[in-house]
Amino acid sequence: MICWVVSDSFAEEVSWTDNAALTGTLETEWAGMIDDGSTQKLETILQPELNVSLTSDSSLTGILRIRGDAEDKLEPGSPYQDNRSTASSSLYLGDNVDVELRELYIDSYFDDTLLRVGKQQVVWGQADGLKVLDVVNPQSYREFILDDFDNSRIPLWTINIEFPVADESLVQLIWLPDTTYNDLQEPGSPYAFSSPRIVPQTVPGFSTVILDATKPHKPLSDSDFGARFSTFLDGWDITLNYLYHYKDNPVFYRQILGTQVTITPEYKRTHLIGGTFSNAFGDYIFRSEIGYSTNSYHVTHDAMDSDGIEETGEASYVLGLDYSGITDVFLSAQFFQTVLTEDPPGISRDQVENTITFLVEHNFANETWKAEILLIQSINDGDGMVLPKISHEFSSNISIWAGTDIFYGDSDGLYGQFDDQDRITVGFEWGF
Numbered sequence: 001m002i003c004w005v006v007s008d009s010f011a012e013e014v015s016w017t018d019n020a021a022l023t024g025t026l027e028t029e030w031a032g033m034i035d036d037g038s039t040q041k042l043e044t045i046l047q048p049e050l051n052v053s054l055t056s057d058s059s060l061t062g063i064l065r066i067r068g069d070a071e072d073k074l075e076p077g078s079p080y081q082d083n084r085s086t087a088s089s090s091l092y093l094g095d096n097v098d099v100e101l102r103e104l105y106i107d108s109y110f111d112d113t114l115l116r117v118g119k120q121q122v123v124w125g126q127a128d129g130l131k132v133l134d135v136v137n138p139q140s141y142r143e144f145i146l147d148d149f150d151n152s153r154i155p156l157w158t159i160n161i162e163f164p165v166a167d168e169s170l171v172q173l174i175w176l177p178d179t180t181y182n183d184l185q186e187p188g189s190p191y192a193f194s195s196p197r198i199v200p201q202t203v204p205g206f207s208t209v210i211l212d213a214t215k216p217h218k219p220l221s222d223s224d225f226g227a228r229f230s231t232f233l234d235g236w237d238i239t240l241n242y243l244y245h246y247k248d249n250p251v252f253y254r255q256i257l258g259t260q261v262t263i264t265p266e267y268k269r270t271h272l273i274g275g276t277f278s279n280a281f282g283d284y285i286f287r288s289e290i291g292y293s294t295n296s297y298h299v300t301h302d303a304m305d306s307d308g309i310e311e312t313g314e315a316s317y318v319l320g321l322d323y324s325g326i327t328d329v330f331l332s333a334q335f336f337q338t339v340l341t342e343d344p345p346g347i348s349r350d351q352v353e354n355t356i357t358f359l360v361e362h363n364f365a366n367e368t369w370k371a372e373i374l375l376i377q378s379i380n381d382g383d384g385m386v387l388p389k390i391s392h393e394f395s396s397n398i399s400i401w402a403g404t405d406i407f408y409g410d411s412d413g414l415y416g417q418f419d420d421q422d423r424i425t426v427g428f429e430w431g432f
Contacts, residue, residue, distance in 0.1 A: 024048035029427035034404070040190060040423055042070040047102070057109045063102040072096050074142050075189060082213060083138075087157055088119070088180040103155050113163040119155045122174055124228065124241055125289050126276055127318045129357050129376055130336050132291045133241050133274050136174065136226060138248040140183035144191040144418060146387070146405055156180055169231040176226075177219035181267060182248040195417040197348045200252050200299055200308055206261050213250045213265035222246070236279045241291070243272040251297040254308025270295040283325030290317040302346030313341035328367070332359040354379040368393050376415065383409020383416035397431035 025047050031040040045067045052060040078092040090100040105118025125133035129145065137153040145152070156178040165171050185192040193199055202208050216222035224245035231238050250265035274291030296314035320334040336355040343351040356379060361372040369392050377384035389403030403425050409416030 019053040021051045022048060023051075023432060025429055025431050027427065027429040029425055031405075031423045031425045034422040034424060035420065039071050040421075041074055044068050054106070059107050060105075061107070062104045065100045065102045066097070067100075068097045070096060073190060075185065079183075079186065082215065083183060084154075084180045085157075085178050085217075085219070088154065088178055105158075113161065116158075116160040116162075119157050120160065121150070121153050121155050122158060122160060122226075123149075123153075124239075124243075124276075126278060126287045127289050127320065127336070128332065128334060128359060129374065130318060130334070130355065132289045132316045132318055132336075133243075133272070133276065135245070135248065135272065136176070136224075136243060138180055138182045141185055141191055141193075142183060154180055154183065165229075166231075168233075169229070172226075172228040172230070174224075174226045176224040176245075179216045179219065179222050179246075181215070181246065181250070184249065190421050191418060193417065194411070195414055196299065196301070196412055197414060198249075198299070200254050200261075200263055201301070203261055206256070206259050208261045208263065210263045211265070213267065215250075216246055216267055236277055238275065238277055240275045241273070245270065245272065247293075247295075247297070251309055252299065254305075256303075268295060268297060283323055285320075285322040285324075287320035287322070288317065289320075291315070296340065298340075298344075298347045298349060300344060300346040301348060305346065310342075310344035310347050312344065315339045315341070328363040330359075330361040333357070350380050378409070378413060378415065381409060381413035381416065383407075383413030383419075385415045385418075398429070400426075400428050402426045 025045075027045045027047070029041070029043050031043075032038065033040055045065060047063060047065045049064075050060075050062045054060055072095045077095050081089045084090075090098045092098045101119060103119050103121070105116050105120045108115045108117075122136040123134060124136055125131065127134070134149070137156055139149075140147075140152045140154055142152070156176050158178065159175045161173045163171055224243065226241070226243040226245070228242075229240045246267045246269050251268050253264045253266060255262045255264070271294040272291055273294075274289070276287070276289045278285065278287045280286075292313065292315045294313055296312050298310050298312070300308055300310045316336070316338040318334055318336045320332065323331040334357040336357070338353050340349075340351045356375075356377050358375045359372065361370060363370050369390070371388075371390045373386065373388040375384065375386050385408070386406045387403060389401060391399055391401035393399045404423065405425065406422050407415050407418040409419065411417050411419060
């Protein structure tokens with residue numbers, strides 16, 4: 001493709017490749033089960049990224065992901081993708097390879113206003129490992145929450161506008177006409193949810209029929225909308241957030257007729273209101289995040305309940321403290337709490353639930369090696385996960401790592417349900 005740039009005095013032929021940059025990563029990771037040594041995944045991901053400068057005030061970004069898994073155990077076969085809109089679906093080439101357009105958007109500047117249009121991620125919140133406000137984009141639970149959020153978030157087709165309103169203050173407006181929701185794994189997958197906290201349980205002597213989800217499908221009337229105001233005030237980074245959206249997990253309504261239990265999954269809307277607050281105090285950084293959902297839905301085990309679901313409001317918050325006062329060491333602790341506005345009988349969770357996380361990172365050998373360990377612990381249920389990892393950077397674009405993913409606790413818990421999925425991982429990444 002050839003374009004012509006005309007100045008006052010001459011015309012110059014310029015190839016579009018002069019304004020384009022192609023980069024990317026090639027990553028391979030093996031995961032082996034600790035209990036029997038079998039391979040859970042042998043995965044290779046090629047992710048090229050194209051950046052093109054269109055004009056002095058606009059640019060194009062495109063990211064493609066080609067993923068192959070020789071084992072095909074994480075998502076056996078080709079998933080139905082009934083949770084995704086057509087425009088955000090992946091292309092499956094047989095059972096072992098899938099291709100996904102991760103991002104494709106145009107950035108345009110109009111004075112101080114940024115307009116980003118296309119498939120993208122919108123990241124809200126500051127919590128590590130847990131989410132309060134970071135729910136604009138749905139998530140793939142292909143590997144539960146073991147994958148980085150940047151990789152497990154599902155980008156959506158979005159119109160995103162950001163503009164200043166005062167000194168050090170910014171307003172963001174988002175419109176998401178993309179009816180795509182969380183990737184939940186099908187029964188038989190290693191990370192398919194089985195906890196009674198999330199899914200209705202079978203009843204002895206009753207047959208169970210699970211219907212297809214009633215998914216919103218109208219891009220206009222079923223759109224999500226959001227706004228965020230961010231500012232810097234007396235050393236504090238502050239945001240105020242609002243999101244009107246469909247919850248990304250379906251609600252599993254239950255109906256009992258005779259000896260048959262019928263489960264009908266439906267997606268329900270809610271208003272999310274919240275904010276973040278953070279500040280640095282010497283070697284310490286204090287982080288906080290709070291959100292309130294007007295509608296929260298929970299499975300009940302009360303056989304007399306007409307639909308097996310109780311609806312309440314839900315407030316969540318996280319308090320985090322980071323410390324970097326020790327050379328080459330980073331420490332982080334978080335306290336996460338959710339509170340239901342009501343406590344209906346028979347629901348599958350406590351009215352107040354608490355979770356803590358601890359992260360320790362140590363860099364050594366001129367920061368070419370890093371050892372880290374992350375602990376997530378449910379105080380109510382006593383279950384959790386421990387993720388130790390060591391990584392090494394051979395150069396600025398080549399790294400290797402090895403780690404373990406350990407779950408523990410009762411099978412009824414959010415983390416304990418995967419107690420039989422303990423594994424070892426070894427990986428390699430090359431950036432180009």
